[in-house]
Amino acid sequence: MKNMHSIRTDYVKGEMRMQDLLSTPEQQLSVWLDDAIKSDALDANAFCLSTVNAEGCPTGRIVLVKEIKGESLVFYTNKSSSKAQDLMLNPRAAATFYWPELERQVCVRGNVSVVSDKENDEYFATRPRESQLGAWVSDQSKTMESRETLEKALKKVEEKYSGADKIDRPPHWGGFRIEFESVEFWQGRASRLHDRVVYTKDGNGGWGKSLLQP
Numbered sequence: 001m002k003n004m005h006s007i008r009t010d011y012v013k014g015e016m017r018m019q020d021l022l023s024t025p026e027q028q029l030s031v032w033l034d035d036a037i038k039s040d041a042l043d044a045n046a047f048c049l050s051t052v053n054a055e056g057c058p059t060g061r062i063v064l065v066k067e068i069k070g071e072s073l074v075f076y077t078n079k080s081s082s083k084a085q086d087l088m089l090n091p092r093a094a095a096t097f098y099w100p101e102l103e104r105q106v107c108v109r110g111n112v113s114v115v116s117d118k119e120n121d122e123y124f125a126t127r128p129r130e131s132q133l134g135a136w137v138s139d140q141s142k143t144m145e146s147r148e149t150l151e152k153a154l155k156k157v158e159e160k161y162s163g164a165d166k167i168d169r170p171p172h173w174g175g176f177r178i179e180f181e182s183v184e185f186w187q188g189r190a191s192r193l194h195d196r197v198v199y200t201k202d203g204n205g206g207w208g209k210s211l212l213q214p
C-alpha cells in the first residue's frame with residue numbers, strides 16, 4: 001500500500017467569511033447542497049449518519065438527504081434496520097456531509113423524530129418501481145443465507161404486484177427527521193487554517209453564529 005504520509009491536499013478552493021453566511025443553517029445548508037449538486041459531486045446529497053446504540057456504541061453509515069425543511073433534514077430507510085433501532089432507543093443523531101470537490105464539510109447534530117405516514121406515502125409514491133419493490137424485499141441489517149434469499153423474495157413480490165399500477169408502501173419503510181441543534185460549516189483553507197462557523201440556537205428562537213478554531 002502507498003505510504004499515506006505522502007497524501008497531502010492543500011485546500012485553496014474557497015473561503016468562508018462569517019458575514020457571508022445566511023441567517024439560518026437551513027438556508028446556508030440549502031445553498032451548499034445546491035453548490036455541491038452543481039459541482040457534479042457524486043451523490044451530492046449523501047451524508048454519514050451517526051447513531052448510538054443502547055450500549056453507547058456509535059455506528060456511522062451513508063444515507064441520502066431527501067428534504068431540508070423547517071430547520072431539519074429528512075432521510076428514508078427501513079424502520080427495522082440497525083440505525084432505526086438505535087434511533088428508537090436513543091433519538092439523537094449526527095449527519096456529516098463531505099464534498100471534496102468543494103473542500104467543504106457540514107456537521108449537523110440534533111434530536112430525531114419520525115416522519116408522518118402521509119409524508120412517507122407521498123415520498124414513496126415518487127420512487128422508481130424497482131426501489132419500491134426492493135423496499136418490500138430487504139429485511140435491512142439482518143443476516144441471510146445467500147443472495148438467493150433476496151432474489152426469491154423479489155420474485156414473489158414482483159408476482160404479487162404484476163399488473164398493479166401502485167405499489168403499497170411497506171409499513172416498515174419510512175423517514176426520520178433530524179432537527180437542527182447545531183450545524184457547523186467547514187471550508188478548507190491553506191496551511192490547515194480552515195474556516196469553521198457553527199450555528200447554535202440563541203435562546204430567543206433565532207440562531208447565533210460562532211467562529212471555531214480550525
Ligand SMILES: Cc1cc2nc3c(=O)[nH]c(=O)nc-3n(C[C@H](O)[C@H](O)[C@H](O)COP(=O)(O)O)c2cc1C
Nearest residue numbers: 043046061062063064076077078081082083084141
Ligand atoms: C451513497 C449511498 C447512499 C445510501 N443511501 C441510503 C439511504 O438513503 N437509506 C438507507 O437506508 N440506506 C442507504 N444506504 C445504505 C446504508 O449505508 C446502510 O448500508 C444501510 O442503510 C444499512 O444500515 P444499518 O444496518 O446501519 O441500519 C446508502 C449507501 C450509500 C453508499
